[in-house]
Amino acid sequence: MKNTHFEDVGDAIREGRPLREASAYRIRFGLEGLNFRDIDVPDPVPTGRQILDSAGLDRRSDYVLYALLVSGDFEDVRLDETVDLRSKGAERFIAFKSDRDFKFVLNDRQMAWGHPKLEASVLYDLANVLPEEAIFLEVRGGEDRLIEPEDQINLDAQGIERFVTAPRPQKGYVIVVNAVEEVVPDKHVTFEQVVKLSHPNAPAEANVKFSMTYRNAASQPHAGELAEGGSVEVKKQGTIFNVTRTVQS
Incomplete structure (x- = not known):
C-alpha cells in the first residue's frame, strides 16, 4: 500500500473510507476549549500521552483528555489508553490542565x-x-x-x-388582531397601534371610522370596548382584539 506523508483523519471520516497507511495521522486538537488546531500523531492507534506529546504538552502534568465523537458525545481518554483512529470516528480531541472533570x-x-x-x-x-x-x-x-x-x-x-x-422565546407581547398573531414591544397597547396592525395600508379618510373590542387583557376590565385615544395592558400572550372598519355616508 502506498505510504503518504500524512493522512487526515477528518477527511477519511467525511469521505466514509478507511484510513490510508501514512507516516503520520492528522487530528484536530483543542486546549482548554473549542479552538482547534491540526496536530500529527505517529500512530493510527495512539495513546492519550502520544496525543499530548504531539500537541507539545508536558505529559507529566495533570491533564484530562476527551475525544469528541462524530455523534457529538464526549469520550474520556485515559493517558495510558489507546484510541483507534481507524474505527473511533473521532478527529477532534480536547485537553484540559486539570485533575478532574x-x-x-x-x-x-x-x-x-x-x-x-x-x-x-x-x-x-x-x-x-x-x-x-x-x-x-x-x-x-x-x-x-x-x-x-x-x-x-x-x-x-x-x-x-x-x-x-x-x-427561542419570542421577545415582546403576542396579541391577536382580527385572528392574526402580532408582536408588540410593550405591554401597553393603544387603540391607534391596534388599528395600524389590523389595517396597515389604510389611507386616512374622514368618513372611515374604526371600532374595537378586546378580551383577555391584563388590565381591568379584562374585556370591553376600546375607544380612540385609549389603551390597555396586554398579557405576554393571548390578548385578543377585534377591529371593525365602518364607512360613514
Missing part, C-alpha cells in the same frame, strides 16, 4: 468539561444552535431557564446539569 448532558448526549466554569457560548457551538433556537437548563419541577450565549455556567453544583435546545 465536570459532566453535563446536552440534548441527551453525555459530555464533560475540564473546569467548573463553562461559557454558555461553548454549549451553543456544541449543539449547533440555529438562530431561532436557544439553550435551556432543565429545572426539575419548575420552568426551564433560558441560557444566553454570554452567560457563564457553574458545573460544580450537586448533580449533573442537563441542557436542551428548544425554540
Whole structure:
C-alpha cells in the first residue's frame, strides 16, 4: 500500500473510507476549549500521552483528555489508553490542565468539561444552535431557564446539569388582531397601534371610522370596548382584539 506523508483523519471520516497507511495521522486538537488546531500523531492507534506529546504538552502534568465523537458525545481518554483512529470516528480531541472533570448532558448526549466554569457560548457551538433556537437548563419541577450565549455556567453544583435546545422565546407581547398573531414591544397597547396592525395600508379618510373590542387583557376590565385615544395592558400572550372598519355616508 502506498505510504503518504500524512493522512487526515477528518477527511477519511467525511469521505466514509478507511484510513490510508501514512507516516503520520492528522487530528484536530483543542486546549482548554473549542479552538482547534491540526496536530500529527505517529500512530493510527495512539495513546492519550502520544496525543499530548504531539500537541507539545508536558505529559507529566495533570491533564484530562476527551475525544469528541462524530455523534457529538464526549469520550474520556485515559493517558495510558489507546484510541483507534481507524474505527473511533473521532478527529477532534480536547485537553484540559486539570485533575478532574465536570459532566453535563446536552440534548441527551453525555459530555464533560475540564473546569467548573463553562461559557454558555461553548454549549451553543456544541449543539449547533440555529438562530431561532436557544439553550435551556432543565429545572426539575419548575420552568426551564433560558441560557444566553454570554452567560457563564457553574458545573460544580450537586448533580449533573442537563441542557436542551428548544425554540427561542419570542421577545415582546403576542396579541391577536382580527385572528392574526402580532408582536408588540410593550405591554401597553393603544387603540391607534391596534388599528395600524389590523389595517396597515389604510389611507386616512374622514368618513372611515374604526371600532374595537378586546378580551383577555391584563388590565381591568379584562374585556370591553376600546375607544380612540385609549389603551390597555396586554398579557405576554393571548390578548385578543377585534377591529371593525365602518364607512360613514
